[in-house]
Amino acid sequence: MFQPARKTSWIEWGFTRFNRLFLNYHFNHIKIQHPSSVPDEKTLFLINHSTWWDPLFIFYINDRLVKSDGYGMMHEEGIERFPFFRRIGAFSVNGEDRRHLVQSLQYSTRLLDEGRTVWIFPQGNEQPLEKRPLEFFSGVSYLTQRCPDINVVPVSLYYALEHTKKPNAYIRLGEALPREDYETLSRKERTQYFENRATQQLDELRKDVIEENLHAFKKL
Numbered sequence: 001m002f003q004p005a006r007k008t009s010w011i012e013w014g015f016t017r018f019n020r021l022f023l024n025y026h027f028n029h030i031k032i033q034h035p036s037s038v039p040d041e042k043t044l045f046l047i048n049h050s051t052w053w054d055p056l057f058i059f060y061i062n063d064r065l066v067k068s069d070g071y072g073m074m075h076e077e078g079i080e081r082f083p084f085f086r087r088i089g090a091f092s093v094n095g096e097d098r099r100h101l102v103q104s105l106q107y108s109t110r111l112l113d114e115g116r117t118v119w120i121f122p123q124g125n126e127q128p129l130e131k132r133p134l135e136f137f138s139g140v141s142y143l144t145q146r147c148p149d150i151n152v153v154p155v156s157l158y159y160a161l162e163h164t165k166k167p168n169a170y171i172r173l174g175e176a177l178p179r180e181d182y183e184t185l186s187r188k189e190r191t192q193y194f195e196n197r198a199t200q201q202l203d204e205l206r207k208d209v210i211e212e213n214l215h216a217f218k219k220l
Helices: 007-026 056-064 076-081 081-089 099-115 139-146 187-210
Strands: 027-031 045-048 070-075 090-095 117-120 150-158 168-173
Touching: 007 045, 007 056, 007 187, 027 056, 045 056, 045 099, 045 139, 056 070, 056 117, 056 150, 056 168, 070 099, 076 081, 076 117, 081 187, 090 139, 099 117, 099 139, 117 139, 139 187, 150 187, 168 187
Parallel strands: 027 168, 045 117, 045 150, 070 090, 070 117
Antiparallel strands: 150 168
16 A cells, blocks of 8 residues: 655754764765756656665765755565655655556656655666666656656766775765657657666766766765
């Protein structure tokens, strides 16, 4: 059964502070690169999904940088195991249940129309960080067709074990993708376009980490 978000302000406040401490304890450093202006309304953020940590980083990015009224898709199984996440903006999705999926997409559409931001994993389930292709599902194209005036921003997460005991996390927020690049495309073509752009950005981030070309990154 579809489960919408049930935000509670005092729980969001408490989780924000816990999450900052939790991530900074488990990671040696968290570095981000982003454009000078990041949209904070009517925006769909597309994030690659490879680890358990990813949802916590979504919350962290929104808390420290975007500062929007953000909501995120979370697999139905995860919501059922941790219903607490509904209190900080998560809502359920199940790609194997068509009725559930449609309800989740319709809910996302309403949030975007109301000026919120929606953060999704277009791959659906976790995939190995280095796996290619990323294999996006078509829900992202559905949302851009239903909400043609929204911003679509790819977000790349990359984790690396380097010169320290703890891992490092690198984040790249891209520019909003030009609508003229995809507005005339079919749903299948749109999905492929979004996947290609997200893959390109993630691969460029990987290359920068490997080559230690990190001068444009800053610590959060």
